[in-house]
Amino acid sequence: MESFDLIIIGGCASGLVAAINASRLYPGIKIAILERMPRIGKKILATGNGRCNLSNLHAAEHPYTNADFAQYALNKYSVKETLRFFESLGLLTYSDSEGRIYPLSNTAASVLDALRFAVNTENINIYCDYEVKTVKKAKNGFTVNSEFFSKKLILAAGGKASPSQGANGSGYLLAKQLGHSLTDLCPSLTALNADQSVTKPLKGVRVHSAELSIYDLGGNQIKRKGELLFTDYGISGIAAMELASTVERIKAKGVKMDTFTTIDFLPDMSHESLCKYIKNLCISTVLRDFDSLLTGLLPKAVGIAICKAVSLYNSSKKIAELTDFEIENLAAVSKAFPLRITSSRGFDTAQVTCGGIKADEINKKTMESVICPDLFIAGEIADVDGNCGGFNLQWAWSSGLLAGELGGKL
Ligand SMILES: Cc1cc2nc3c(=O)[nH]c(=O)nc-3n(C[C@H](O)[C@H](O)[C@H](O)COP(=O)(O)OP(=O)(O)OC[C@H]3O[C@@H](n4cnc5c(N)ncnc54)[C@H](O)[C@@H]3O)c2cc1C
Structure with a gap:
């Protein structure tokens, strides 16, 4: 020996x-x-x-x-x-x-x-x-x-x-x-599987700085900020990956309830400033439609997803006709876009073990x-x-x- x-x-x-x-x-x-x-x-x-x-x-x-x-x-x-x-x-x-x-x-x-x-x-x-x-x-x-x-x-x-x-x-x-x-x-720092009806149309779209939040089992809100990438299976990027261990812990406890994350696509802009921005845009640029309403702030596809979430996309409305309530709603969803998370991608792709x-x-x-x-x-x-x-x-x-x-x- x-x-x-x-x-x-x-x-x-x-x-x-x-x-x-x-x-x-x-x-x-x-x-x-x-x-x-x-x-x-x-x-x-x-x-x-x-x-x-x-x-x-x-x-x-x-x-x-x-x-x-x-x-x-x-x-x-x-x-x-x-x-x-x-x-x-x-x-x-x-x-x-x-x-x-x-x-x-x-x-x-x-x-x-x-x-x-x-x-x-x-x-x-x-x-x-x-x-x-x-x-x-x-x-x-x-x-x-x-x-x-x-x-x-x-x-x-x-x-x-x-x-x-x-x-x-x-x-x-x-x-x-x-x-x-x-x-x-449990696996940590890996991408998340999410509602594909939302993420598939956004596949390949990157948001430079988004803030994701999720509630852990103790009812604490966990927030992570960073790049967010949409994929056909769900979401990736630093902000999503850093939530993986929280998602895994919730699932490991056999919680049947759906897990949702909310995405703040504009974490550095307040709700009020965003409402003001949209309001000004609606008055000043009559040529914009819902396809391009938010392109000054976000990738076009994300802007469309937000308009769809508030049932404005494909509506017969003109942006100049948006009511204060609708503008408030658009801003609110831009800052708290709900996305159902099904699981993390697991140990195979995790960067670290928790x-x-x-x-x-x-x-x-x-x-x-x-x-x-x-x-x-x-x-x-x-x-x-x-x-x-x-x-x-x-x-x-x-x-x-x-x-x-x-x-x-x-
Ligand atoms: C894709 C990826 C990207 C990452 N990027 C970063 C990054 O940019 N920055 C960062 O800080 N961290 C990053 N990490 C995490 C980081 O790499 C790990 O935390 C770190 O390597 C852990 O070091 P370690 O020596 O403890 O274990 P490891 O680096 O995993 O090394 C353990 C070694 O032990 C060997 N081994 C295991 N079992 C046995 C056995 N029974 N007999 C003999 N040999 C065995 C393995 O083959 C392996 O070589 C990343 C991880 C991954 C997977």
């Missing part, structure tokens, strides 16, 4: 930085990365639509699930520290107006290259196409698939979102084998398990997740670097 000082299960975001940090801090130790995919870091290539939104300047204040737990790692290996780490690997970055951080090259391959070259050192052994099926606590360490022994173990096997990218949920079974328990799991190894089973200052000594946990497999914008990778880097620092210490 081959022996290592540290075995890392999972060779993607959190696992790779854990290996690099451990190897740099403790140059003499023997490390192995075990990865079920043919190559390490596959998911990184898919992130940020191939650009890898690797972090966010506002990560420290982000409302992660279990933010209190995550805070220690996020402070110790802060955004600044993480960027310094990547710079030491030769990767430079830039941030956009919303604080999202990307590689200067704008390609995710640069991030993976930086990590790949850094793990290519003498003391890190990489086994690809190698799926871990069993882990057992042994005297002074662990046995892995009854083939390897390691003094310390880092579980960095991810969640079960987008299994085609590698993480398929098998890490949860390994955590259970070592005595851990899990919260409920839920995981319970936070109170992990020491937040070391990422060491409080159930199983010498086992460390990193990344998405823990019950921490954030919204779109680089927050999930930042958690993977921060927790991975911390797990590497403590897990590599013999």
